Amino acid sequence: MRYFSTKELHEFAQQTVDAMCAVLDLQVTIVDEKARRVAGTGCFSNNIDENLPTGYVFQRVINTGGIFFIENPGQTTYCEECLERDICKEKATLLVPVKLDRQVIGGIGLAAMTDEERVKLVSNIESYTKFMEKMAELLSAKVKSDLESNENLILAKNLNTIIESYPYGIISMDSLGVVTHFNRNAELILNIAAKNIINKQYADKISCEFLEKALSNAESYQSIKTKFSINNNTEVELILSIQPILQNNKIEKIVCFFQEYKENNKINKMIQDSVKYASNNIQGQSLELRKVLDLIRKIASSNTTVLITGESGTGKELFAKAIHYESNRSNEPFIAINCSAIPDNLLESELFGYSKGAFTSANSTGKMGKFELANKGTIFLDEIGDMPINLQAKLLRVLQEKKIEKLGDTKSIDVDIRILAATNKDLKELIEQKLFREDLYYRINVIPLHLPPLRCRKGDVPILAKYFLEKHDLLLLKNIKGFLPETITILNNYDWPGNIRELENVIEYAINMENSEFIQPDSLPLDVINCGKKDNGKIEINKMGENLQNTIDEVEKIKLKELLSIYGNTTESKKIIAKKLNISLSTLYRKLKKLEY
Numbered sequence: 001m002r003y004f005s006t007k008e009l010h011e012f013a014q015q016t017v018d019a020m021c022a023v024l025d026l027q028v029t030i031v032d033e034k035a036r037r038v039a040g041t042g043c044f045s046n047n048i049d050e051n052l053p054t055g056y057v058f059q060r061v062i063n064t065g066g067i068f069f070i071e072n073p074g075q076t077t078y079c080e081e082c083l084e085r086d087i088c089k090e091k092a093t094l095l096v097p098v099k100l101d102r103q104v105i106g107g108i109g110l111a112a113m114t115d116e117e118r119v120k121l122v123s124n125i126e127s128y129t130k131f132m133e134k135m136a137e138l139l140s141a142k143v144k145s146d147l148e149s150n151e152n153l154i155l156a157k158n159l160n161t162i163i164e165s166y167p168y169g170i171i172s173m174d175s176l177g178v179v180t181h182f183n184r185n186a187e188l189i190l191n192i193a194a195k196n197i198i199n200k201q202y203a204d205k206i207s208c209e210f211l212e213k214a215l216s217n218a219e220s221y222q223s224i225k226t227k228f229s230i231n232n233n234t235e236v237e238l239i240l241s242i243q244p245i246l247q248n249n250k251i252e253k254i255v256c257f258f259q260e261y262k263e264n265n266k267i268n269k270m271i272q273d274s275v276k277y278a279s280n281n282i283q284g285q286s287l288e289l290r291k292v293l294d295l296i297r298k299i300a301s302s303n304t305t306v307l308i309t310g311e312s313g314t315g316k317e318l319f320a321k322a323i324h325y326e327s328n329r330s331n332e333p334f335i336a337i338n339c340s341a342i343p344d345n346l347l348e349s350e351l352f353g354y355s356k357g358a359f360t361s362a363n364s365t366g367k368m369g370k371f372e373l374a375n376k377g378t379i380f381l382d383e384i385g386d387m388p389i390n391l392q393a394k395l396l397r398v399l400q401e402k403k404i405e406k407l408g409d410t411k412s413i414d415v416d417i418r419i420l421a422a423t424n425k426d427l428k429e430l431i432e433q434k435l436f437r438e439d440l441y442y443r444i445n446v447i448p449l450h451l452p453p454l455r456c457r458k459g460d461v462p463i464l465a466k467y468f469l470e471k472h473d474l475l476l477l478k479n480i481k482g483f484l485p486e487t488i489t490i491l492n493n494y495d496w497p498g499n500i501r502e503l504e505n506v507i508e509y510a511i512n513m514e515n516s517e518f519i520q521p522d523s524l525p526l527d528v529i530n531c532g533k534k535d536n537g538k539i540e541i542n543k544m545g546e547n548l549q550n551t552i553d554e555v556e557k558i559k560l561k562e563l564l565s566i567y568g569n570t571t572e573s574k575k576i577i578a579k580k581l582n583i584s585l586s587t588l589y590r591k592l593k594k595l596e597y
């Protein structure tokens, strides 16, 4: 790649040398990483865009990244290879590399052309060197920022092409709802010209309840069937996904993808079906699992609260979603909140929302709480055992009265929600410790649903393993066909303390490690092998051997990268590197090839 390839950079380099020459009263030149002159003052200005003479010391600066000061040009060993050493007009010269992220991308040279200039340069060499280093940093920063802005430009063009050719409507807007992108398909579906909506507030032209909710609460909604009102009183029915983009927990942008809903449209049907039959994602055939699935089908359409219990990673959230999507609330929101992940003092406002001006740091427009957001749909209160006791009293009121009050507001709002709760704690024990309200326990535990740990439904291990293999193999593009029988035996023998989440992670790890068509036992993590296989000595040693080789390769890679950046990538430089490492040149080439250099 040529770093000083643009006209702007050439002009900047020339302005830099002119300014330096005016201040220092010495001649200045800049060369690129191929030792081609990019800019120059005085006699150097005659050879711009030409290569420097073969053997000129600048070549060493570029190859080694070192600073060179030649007090007596033509007479030092550095000048021996220079074809112009006998006609050199320079009386002294200082050459400094320009580096970008440790890679040499050129150099700056300062030359004394008279005896007087030479005395000045020699006697102040330290300060000149420091100054030149600063100028090299300045040049490098300019090259970097030009490269970045060029990359950004290409990225923006690329993104725009993707957005325009995407087969869905796309609207993107900022946190105030001002539209920044509106693609061709959005124009066709909503019958609005992009120029009439870009830079305007979407609410002026179209309105959608979900967008408003997403804008005020940073919620993402996936594949909802919803109606959009267009300003001339027409409505279109859409399948819509909304994705907020957050920065420091604040909405920066909202991106919406949508398609017009048509009964017999294949994609729409697929989206609808995948939403409706979310329980299809539940894998397993054990008797224990089939009992749970039967129960889900029975309870899905009622509005009764369900308490899902089970160890971490057994699928509590997945089953909660299955209940929602099997119910007649499936076209309405499913809102999940993890009560242990939110600090106690914030949980109340997250659940109930607040009115404008409720407290000093409150958002000036107020905020909808999760209960209000889940209206008509389902709210999933995960880790309910961690809910602070004062909030438990408020939750009880919501369950009994189906009303909520925002913080800072006395007006109550009716909510029509189904509550699903989950915990991996023993709530009865928490009741004894006075950490959980007994009345709330009975209120939420109307339908108990217990998910057995994976070790109690071993029959599901091979089915789940195959399912996760197919899922991650597709994502990692490895084309692995299955497991060796010994691998399945190890998986079956293991205890799975982290349940299905742990199994999924183990399979993803194994796919990454595997280089053959079938997952071998030694591609599993060591702790799974050790616990899952009784005679595991051979595998452990193999694994250690493999890890040791990986570590050696890594260290070699780092060292070679460092030496290449110091000495350069030419044949000459490689000879120096081989000598330094005390290995033959052919061994060095073999190592570079193996490490893909």
Ligand SMILES: Nc1ncnc2c1ncn2[C@@H]1O[C@H](COP(=O)(O)OP(=O)(O)OP(=O)(O)O)[C@@H](O)[C@H]1O
Pocket: 281, 282, 283, 284, 310, 311, 312, 313, 314, 315, 316, 317, 318, 319, 382, 424, 464, 500, 501, 504
């Ligand atoms: N039967 C199943 N079939 C397919 N995937 C499953 C099954 N059960 C769980 N999973 C997957 O396992 C992972 C963990 O599930 P989930 O997050 O629902 O567990 P959880 O019990 O809610 O965990 P925690 O208590 O730690 O929040 C998820 O990726 C989920 O999709």
